Amino acid sequence: MSDVMIQALWGAFLDTLTMVSVSALIAWCAGIPLAVLLVTTARGGIFAAPWIHRPLAWVINGFRATPFIILLVALIPLTRLIVGTSIGVWAAIVPISISATPFFARVVEVSLREVDPGVIEAAQAMGLKPFAIISRVMFPEALPGIIGGFTITLVAMIGASAMAGAIGAGGLGDLAIRYGYQRYDTTVMIAVIAILIAVVCIIQFIGDRSVAYLRSR
Amino acid sequence: MSSSYELRTSGASYDRLLSDDGFAAFAGIEPHADDAVERQAPRAGDAHIVFRGLYKHYHTARGSVEALKGIDLEIGRAEIFGIIGRSGAGKSSLIRTINRLERVSGGSVEIDGQDVQRLSGNELVRLRRRTGMIFQHFNLLRSKSVFENLALPARAAGLPRAEIRRRVERLLALVGLEGKADVFPSRLSGGQKQRVGIARALMLDPKVLLCDEATSALDPETTQTILALLREINRRLGLTIVLITHEMAVIREVCDRVAVLEHGELVESGPVWQVFGAPRHDATKAMLAPLAVRLPEDLAARLRGAPQEGHDTLVLKLDYGGVEGRQEGVGLGRILAALGDRAMLLHGGIDRLQGHAQGSLLVGIKGGDARAALEQAALIDARIEVVGYV
Numbered sequence: 243m244s245d246v247m248i249q250a251l252w253g254a255f256l257d258t259l260t261m262v263s264v265s266a267l268i269a270w271c272a273g274i275p276l277a278v279l280l281v282t283t284a285r286g287g288i289f290a291a292p293w294i295h296r297p298l299a300w301v302i303n304g305f306r307a308t309p310f311i312i313l314l315v316a317l318i319p320l321t322r323l324i325v326g327t328s329i330g331v332w333a334a335i336v337p338i339s340i341s342a343t344p345f346f347a348r349v350v351e352v353s354l355r356e357v358d359p360g361v362i363e364a365a366q367a368m369g370l371k372p373f374a375i376i377s378r379v380m381f382p383e384a385l386p387g388i389i390g391g392f393t394i395t396l397v398a399m400i401g402a403s404a405m406a407g408a409i410g411a412g413g414l415g416d417l418a419i420r421y422g423y424q425r426y427d428t429t430v431m432i433a434v435i436a437i438l439i440a441v442v443c444i445i446q447f448i449g450d451r452s453v454a455y456l457r458s459r
Numbered sequence: 460m461s462s463s464y465e466l467r468t469s470g471a472s473y474d475r476l477l478s479d480d481g482f483a484a485f486a487g488i489e490p491h492a493d494d495a496v497e498r499q500a501p502r503a504g505d506a507h508i509v510f511r512g513l514y515k516h517y518h519t520a521r522g523s524v525e526a527l528k529g530i531d532l533e534i535g536r537a538e539i540f541g542i543i544g545r546s547g548a549g550k551s552s553l554i555r556t557i558n559r560l561e562r563v564s565g566g567s568v569e570i571d572g573q574d575v576q577r578l579s580g581n582e583l584v585r586l587r588r589r590t591g592m593i594f595q596h597f598n599l600l601r602s603k604s605v606f607e608n609l610a611l612p613a614r615a616a617g618l619p620r621a622e623i624r625r626r627v628e629r630l631l632a633l634v635g636l637e638g639k640a641d642v643f644p645s646r647l648s649g650g651q652k653q654r655v656g657i658a659r660a661l662m663l664d665p666k667v668l669l670c671d672e673a674t675s676a677l678d679p680e681t682t683q684t685i686l687a688l689l690r691e692i693n694r695r696l697g698l699t700i701v702l703i704t705h706e707m708a709v710i711r712e713v714c715d716r717v718a719v720l721e722h723g724e725l726v727e728s729g730p731v732w733q734v735f736g737a738p739r740h741d742a743t744k745a746m747l748a749p750l751a752v753r754l755p756e757d758l759a760a761r762l763r764g765a766p767q768e769g770h771d772t773l774v775l776k777l778d779y780g781g782v783e784g785r786q787e788g789v790g791l792g793r794i795l796a797a798l799g800d801r802a803m804l805l806h807g808g809i810d811r812l813q814g815h816a817q818g819s820l821l822v823g824i825k826g827g828d829a830r831a832a833l834e835q836a837a838l839i840d841a842r843i844e845v846v847g848y849v
């Protein structure tokens with residue numbers, strides 16, 4: 243492999259890293275409040291409010307049901323509005339984070355729901371206010387599940403970022419398509435796949451380790 | 460109780476003997492009102508928690524469930540009050556109205572004269588901070604160390620860091636868990652977890668401790684140690700403890716007074732020695748059955764309803780307990796005087812409950828004629844039941 247090629251791979255890797263990490267940050271920051279809203283406004287939740295819960299659940303399901311490749315195209319006008327362009331790394335972050343957030347929100351929702359109702363009741367009996375129950379009880383108790391879910395979300399986002407490459411987002415996916423697919427450069431294709439496998443493995447390893455640590459206590 | 464005997468002699472005079480009033484009338488014995496011992500019952504006007512005409516309905520998909528139907532009850536300051544009932548009787552519903560984990564459907568709950576239903580959000584928070592609660596499954600946070608579990612209510616209440624540390628140390632010492640501050644709950648035994656639960660419930664210096672089946676997930680030995688701890692807390696801190704359980708033995712061990720719930724209704728209440736010594740309601744009797752004295756199996760197999768060849772020993776059951784004036788013990792003289800030297804002690808025993816002798820004795824009278832024996836036996840200061848002949 244030529245130096246130029248290695249340089250290109252390195253650049254693409256950094257692009258992918260940027261896309262995934264910025265999107266992950268957005269999914270984390272938006273997904274958790276959404277999940278909290280879903281759980282607390284559900285029937286029997288601490289702020290039971292069906293008129294909030296139901297539309298929210300519909301929107302989230304709608305985004306989750308839409309295939310990413312369609313979302314990618316459908317969100318172009320929104321991406322232009324936010325980033326000013328529809329191509330490049332920063333443009334890809336919009337659809338990636340918008341597709342990852344509802345997914346992550348559902349994962350977090352499940353973890354929050356799995357918190358022992360008895361523990362929540364104990365917190366109520368101690369005189370904790372709803373916000374304190376969420377932040378001091380539900381969140382720490384659900385953390386292993388949330389971390390596990392975040393790992394899955396991250397891996398899914400790497401896949402999405404590769405797909406975003408197809409519409410000119412840059413990154414490893416873009417490289418694989420331009421060299422590996424369009425120019426039949428198998429070496430580049432294999433290198434990209436190897437890098438992706440390594441990244442996914444590392445993420446999964448760190449995620450699993452964190453969950454195991456949190457659960458072992 | 461009668462269910463434990465297959466056969467029973469019937470007859471009006473015997474049935475009369477089975478009830479307290481009948482016996483008192485028959486034997487002409489008045490309970491000695493003047494030597495009532497000092498009890499834990501609250502002095503009038505010192506009620507801490509008062510339920511008035513309390514109703515609780517749950518609305519479910521399959522319709523409405525009436526969990527509590529008009530409960531009137533007063534719990535005194537610094538007493539240990541037990542609420543017992545079978546599963547589904549409404550015990551949890553009742554205790555949960557005290558800190559408003561459950562809203563009432565009718566009637567009221569008052570703590571220190573304050574109607575719990577009428578509290579504003581902030582007042583409710585204050586009430587809950589003054590009311591500790593412990594649970595059957597401990598309900599500790601798995602994600603936090605013992606220290607953090609204890610600190611949780613105090614942090615949320617805004618106590619200063621140093622004060623929290625001081626309280627945690629003091630309470631861990633109180634519950635016998637010094638040195639466990641940094642351990643996570645998953646590393647603790649059931650009994651230790653409940654100790655953490657108790658310590659956590661005491662962090663904000665409550666005046667009331669609510670225990671919802673707090674020992675039901677523990678083995679008998681651990682149950683004893685937790686109950687001993689609760690008693691110590693009650694004595695040392697002057698806490699009012701409300702304890703609900705389906706285990707009679709738990710009530711017997713620690714409670715001063717007890718109320719019996721059955722199908723959402725309060726069917727009986729009073730000092731433990733009274734309710735246990737002379738249960739009146741069928742539900743109470745049924746729950747006490749495991750603790751009751753039964754005819755040993757070999758004798759039960761030989762039991763006949765009337766005297767027969769080879770079955771000529773009359774068996775009487777003498778029940779002591781539940782009446783005032785038996786602080787010292789059960790007089791053997793009266794039994795001997797009444798039944799003479801034909802009397803044999805078959806089974807049973809006397810123990811003490813809150814300073815009152817109580818228990819049951821099964822006595823056999825060889826060649827005994829029921830009617831004659833009963834007339835004699837009326838001299839004995841016990842409730843008497845004819846069991847049959849062996």
Ligand SMILES: Nc1ncnc2c1ncn2[C@@H]1O[C@H](COP(=O)(O)OP(=O)(O)O)[C@@H](O)[C@H]1O
Nearest residue numbers: 517519524526545546547548549550551552553
């Ligand atoms: N949240 C609830 N929704 C519907 N029914 C309930 C609820 N909680 C309790 N019940 C019903 O109320 C009755 C009393 O329950 P509970 O107070 O838990 O009894 P206990 O603690 O004595 O077992 C039961 O019939 C139970 O099924």
Ligand SMILES: [Mg+2]
Nearest residue numbers: 550551552672
């Ligand atoms: Mg219960």
